[in-house]
Amino acid sequence: MEALESLCESCLQAGASDLFLREGATPFIRLGDQLHALETAPTSEDLLHFLWSACGAKPEASDHDASFVTRSGLRFRVNLHRQLGVRGAVLRNIKTQIPSMEDLGLPVALLQKWFSRPSGLVLITGSTGTGKSTTMAAGLEWLNQTTTRHIITIEDPVEYLFQENLSRFTQREVGADTPTFAEGLRRALRQSPDIILLGEIRDAVSASTALQAAETGHLVLASLHSSSAAEAVERLHRIFSPEEREDASALLAAQLVGVFTQQLLPGLNQKLFLVGEHFENQAATRQWIRKGGGTELVDFMQNSQAPENRSMTTSLVQAYRDGQVSLEVALAAAPVVDEFRRASMGISSQAFSTVET
Structure with missing residues (x-):
């Protein structure tokens, strides 16, 4: 159907992650954490009827997960649903x-060092829609081009399809290929993975299975919803019951390689600009990680002063000074506005040196 093909192409051209359709409503796309209406006609009943049929859903279905491939080869993971009796879809x-x-715009040297580790846990964190999956995919693709590894991915849904080069990939989707993240991870340990x-x-x-996998000689890359690197550690600390917390935190302190937290901000060049904060786990940080x-x-x-460690305030000031983001955007993203203002005026003792990539 031409209308659906056109909407899917528009999604791709805009660099959007998701396309939202609802019968009788204007289609929307997601760019980062923002929703944008497309300048097109409202979604027709015929379009959703076609999509329902193309995805193999029964006409009376109220929830259905499937995949959809356009004539030009674009692939989408589709959720069909109803709300208040009206059909809708998210692609x-x-x-x-x-x-x-x-x-x-990632700190390349740092992440390549982390992704080259033989074992341990690397955390990529941020809010929904900040590009965590893209960052991890970019790291795996670098490995695919440079090393021979067996890489197992467990995702919900699969967001990137890897074309095998030097590495071999086993890509598993929660629901379709394995019931849960935890079960998929547990089974992965029997599939001779490197990463x-x-x-x-x-x-x-x-969380426990990921730490055990790291402890037994595997490199684990995982994402976590958190707004800062310190919050990621706190969340992992709290995710365990009080009875488990001491042992789990000790294991985290021993196995954590580092935490990278990212945001996607509106740039002055009309594109999204990535800023991040990170720390590499070392002797000084292990004691704090054990405490949460x-x-x-x-x-x-x-x-x-080490390039392995960088705060979000430092990155925001650098982005503002380099003309990548406006002052208003930087202030809105700053963890502590007063600290950002002081740092941007050079009052902070922090040296705002650019991380080499």
Whole structure:
């Protein structure tokens, strides 16, 4: 159907992650954490009827998950649903073109060092829609081009399809290929992996299994919803019951490689601009991780002169000084506005040096 093909192409051209359709309503797309209406006609009943049929859903279905491939080869993961009796759909673009870490503006040298580790836990964190999956995919694609590894991904849904080069990929989707993240991770340990990508740490079981996988000699890359690197440590600390917390935190302190937290901000060039904060786990940080993070980690990132450690305030000031984002955008994203104002005027003792990539 031409109308659906056109909407899917518009989603791709805009660089959107999701396309939202509802019968009788204007289609929307998601760019980062923002929703934007498309300048097109409202979604017709015929379009959704066609999509229902193309996805193999029964006409009376109220919930249905499937995949959809356009005539031009674009792949989408589709959720069909009803709300107040009206049919709707959310289509997520499954990408095969994976951007490089350089193109994304990531701290390349740091992440390449982390992704080259033989074992341990690397956390990529941020809010929904900040590009965590893209960052992990870029890192895996770099490995695919440079090393021979067996890489197992466990995702909900699969967001990128890897074309095998030097590495071999086993891509598993929660629901279709394995019942849960925790079960998929547990089974992955029997599949001779070198690297495991865990789409999201959602509960104590998946967190515990990820740490055990790291402890037994595997590199685990996992995403976690958190607004800061210190909060990521605190969340993992709290995810365990009081009875489990001491042992789990000790294991986290021993196995954590580092935490990278990212935001996507509206740039002055009309494109989204990535800013991040990160710390590499070392002797000084292990004691704070055992205690659940806290202000010590925040101060450590803010005051450290080492390129492995960088606060969000430092990155925001650098982005503002370099003309990448406006003052209003930087202030809105700053963890502490007063600290950003002081740092942008050079009052902070922190040296705002650009991380080499």
